[in-house]
Amino acid sequence: QAKLSGKNRWQLFDAERDRNLRGHNENLDRIRLGLEQQEFVLYYQPKVNLRTGAVIGAEALIRWQHPERGLLAPGQFLPDIEGYSLDISVGEWVLETALKQLRQWLALGIELPISVNIAGHHLQQANFEDRLVELLQDYPDVPTRLLELEVLETSALQDIEHVSSVIRSCSRLGIEFALDDFGTGYSSLTYLKRLPAHSLKIDQSFVRDMLDNEDDLAILQGILGLAKAFQRQVIAEGMETAEHGSLLLKLGCELAQGYGIARPMPAHLMADWLKNWQPHPDWAAQADSNTF
Ligand code: C2E
Ligand code: MG
Ligand code: MG
Ligand code: MG
Numbered sequence: 001q002a003k004l005s006g007k008n009r010w011q012l013f014d015a016e017r018d019r020n021l022r023g024h025n026e027n028l029d030r031i032r033l034g035l036e037q038q039e040f041v042l043y044y045q046p047k048v049n050l051r052t053g054a055v056i057g058a059e060a061l062i063r064w065q066h067p068e069r070g071l072l073a074p075g076q077f078l079p080d081i082e083g084y085s086l087d088i089s090v091g092e093w094v095l096e097t098a099l100k101q102l103r104q105w106l107a108l109g110i111e112l113p114i115s116v117n118i119a120g121h122h123l124q125q126a127n128f129e130d131r132l133v134e135l136l137q138d139y140p141d142v143p144t145r146l147l148e149l150e151v152l153e154t155s156a157l158q159d160i161e162h163v164s165s166v167i168r169s170c171s172r173l174g175i176e177f178a179l180d181d182f183g184t185g186y187s188s189l190t191y192l193k194r195l196p197a198h199s200l201k202i203d204q205s206f207v208r209d210m211l212d213n214e215d216d217l218a219i220l221q222g223i224l225g226l227a228k229a230f231q232r233q234v235i236a237e238g239m240e241t242a243e244h245g246s247l248l249l250k251l252g253c254e255l256a257q258g259y260g261i262a263r264p265m266p267a268h269l270m271a272d273w274l275k276n277w278q279p280h281p282d283w284a285a286q287a288d289s290n291t292f
Pocket of ligand 3: 201203237
């Protein structure tokens with residue numbers, strides 16, 4: 001059996017690459033069509049204060065209600081559009097949909113801030129703030145403080161000067177930023193000094209594993225210390241159980257989000273959830289034992 005010559009190997013490789021590109025282009029086209037056909041939806045996951053029981057906001061999380069493939073999670077389609085202009089179209093759709101939702105909730109007497117995840121590539125656009133201001137002008141009845149933005153710590157670090165300036169201009173508009181998945185980047189004192197984000201969202205991996213991994217517990221405590229020193233709000237992601245909640249309170253982390261509180265849900269279920277939500281009795285007990 002003859003071995004492929006170097007040249008043929010390249011031809012094989014190119015053919016495969018071409019097929020992948022074509023597959024990728026089909027994915028992009030399908031997502032573009034999905035946007036037109038309004039197949040995307042936002043789910044909302046509450047963020048609460050474990051000590052007081054107050055619901056402090058909800059994170060908007062995109063889903064794709066695909067007619068053939070069912071409800072798709074962001075990990076199943078966002079990677080395809082990362083870095084393409086389509087991720088800006090999707091990002092703008094998410095911002096607009098969140099603003100519509102805020103307006104709708106306000107009409108029902110619900111004043112619940114929504115946090116929107118912004119892709120690094122979207123945030124890096126030179127006209128990000130201008131586009132945001134344009135969008136906000138269409139929703140004059142929605143107070144800007146009800147919209148919050150999240151950017152991955154790792155994306156923020158890629159262009160720290162630009163991201164810092166976006167954070168500052170958004171802050172002037174009344175819109176706060178959170179550094180998402182915090183702890184997975186450099187999480188250094190110097191970077192934090194240069195990134196005027198209002199809050200840090202502790203990555204869920206540390207929260208999940210803090211109960212049985214001392215290193216994760218140490219990282220989590222380190223982030224809490226960092227947040228305190230820089231006077232940033234801190235919120236734990238991925239709080240899956242009451243046990244996690246109790247430990248978070250014991251460590252002085254009052255704000256949390258996770259399946260142990262609520263899973264992400266469609267917007268129409270939120271009003272009922274808000275009515276029925278009660279913090280776990282253990283959390284309050286934990287908080288009481290902390291007051292000196
Ligand atoms: P993220 O912003 O860190 O959002 C938290 C993710 O963790 C969500 O996954 C949420 O459903 C999940 N989660 C929440 N609590 C728990 C828990 O207790 N346990 C576990 N195992 N998971 C929990 P989801 O919705 O699949 O989103 C994944 C990521 O996709 C998000 O991570 C965010 O980075 C990105 N994403 C979601 N929606 C958007 C969007 O509208 N725009 C952009 N650019 N990115 C988005
Ligand atoms: Mg997020
Ligand atoms: Mg996160
Ligand atoms: Mg994440």
